[in-house]
Amino acid sequence: MGFFSWKCNGCGHPMLSDYATNEINKWMHWVVVISASGSRVVGYYDGYGRVGGWDINDSGDPCCWHHACWLKAGKPDTFEASDYALDQGYFFDEGAHDMEEPQ
Numbered sequence: 001m002g003f004f005s006w007k008c009n010g011c012g013h014p015m016l017s018d019y020a021t022n023e024i025n026k027w028m029h030w031v032v033v034i035s036a037s038g039s040r041v042v043g044y045y046d047g048y049g050r051v052g053g054w055d056i057n058d059s060g061d062p063c064c065w066h067h068a069c070w071l072k073a074g075k076p077d078t079f080e081a082s083d084y085a086l087d088q089g090y091f092f093d094e095g096a097h098d099m100e101e102p103q
Contacts, residue, residue, distance in 0.1 A: 003047045005089025006062060006082035010069025013097045014085035017047025020092075027101040032070040034063040036079050042067060047090060072102045 005014040008028075016028040031045045033056050043052030056062045061081035070076070087096070 003088045003090035004049060005045070005047070005085040005087075006064040007085050008064055008066045008069050009080055009082055010065055010073050011099065011102070013066070013099060014087065014089035015045040015064055015066065016089050016097065017045055019047060020090045022098070024098040024100065027068055028066050028097065028099075030067040032065045032067050034065075034077065034079055036060055036063075036081075038077070038079070040077070045089075068101045 003017065005016070007014050013028060015031045016025060018029050021029055029045050030043070031051055032040060032042050033051050033054075034040045035056075041052050041054045041056070045051050049055055049057045063079045064082040065073070
C-alpha cells in the first residue's frame with residue numbers, strides 16, 4: 001500500500017511522513033491521534049497509517065492533530081474525525097505545506 005494521510009484538525013495540513021518533510025515543515029510528522037474510543041497515541045507518523053507502532057486505521061476514522069497544533073488548541077481530547085488528505089501527505093507541490101510551527 002502507498003502513502004496516505006489525514007488532515008490535522010487544527011491547521012488543516014496533512015500529517016507528513018519524514019520522507020515528505022523539509023526544514024520548515026518537519027514538525028508536521030510529530031502527531032497526536034485520538035480514536036473514537038478515546039485512546040490516544042503520540043508519535044511520528046510513518047506515512048503508511050502508523051503512529052508509534054499503532055495502525056491508526058484499526059480503530060476506524062482517526063482524529064488527527066500535529067502535536068504543535070494540539071498543544072496550541074489546549075490539548076483537546078474530544079473525538080472529531082479528520083478529513084482524508086487527498087495529496088496523501090506526500091504528493092504535493094513544493095512549498096504547499098511549508099508552514100512554520102505554531103507557538
